[in-house]
Amino acid sequence: MEEKQASTVDLAIERVTELESELEASSEASTSGDALARAREALHRWVDTVTAVVATPGVGRVVLIHENGRESRIASPDLPMLLSVPVSWSDKAG
Numbered sequence: 001m002e003e004k005q006a007s008t009v010d011l012a013i014e015r016v017t018e019l020e021s022e023l024e025a026s027s028e029a030s031t032s033g034d035a036l037a038r039a040r041e042a043l044h045r046w047v048d049t050v051t052a053v054v055a056t057p058g059v060g061r062v063v064l065i066h067e068n069g070r071e072s073r074i075a076s077p078d079l080p081m082l083l084s085v086p087v088s089w090s091d092k093a094g
Helices: 002-022 033-047 079-083
Strands: 050-056 061-066 071-075
Touching: 050 079, 061 079
Parallel strands: none
Antiparallel strands: 050 061, 061 071
């Protein structure tokens, strides 16, 4: 199963890297070790600057508002759904 997951990740990295190269932009993929640990740490620090989140599941987008007022937009099929509160048809507020 790990082999299948690695293959899926490798294919995704290849697809993204090829798309970036079509734009003549360089890219860097971190998949393990110190490079991935550094990237995750930087992402955690960046996320910690978020002061507001706007999730729009219908268009697959999340907008993060940072403490300096800047916006970061994330297009994702999963993240907006993870952040959305499920609809409740009951009269109970809670």
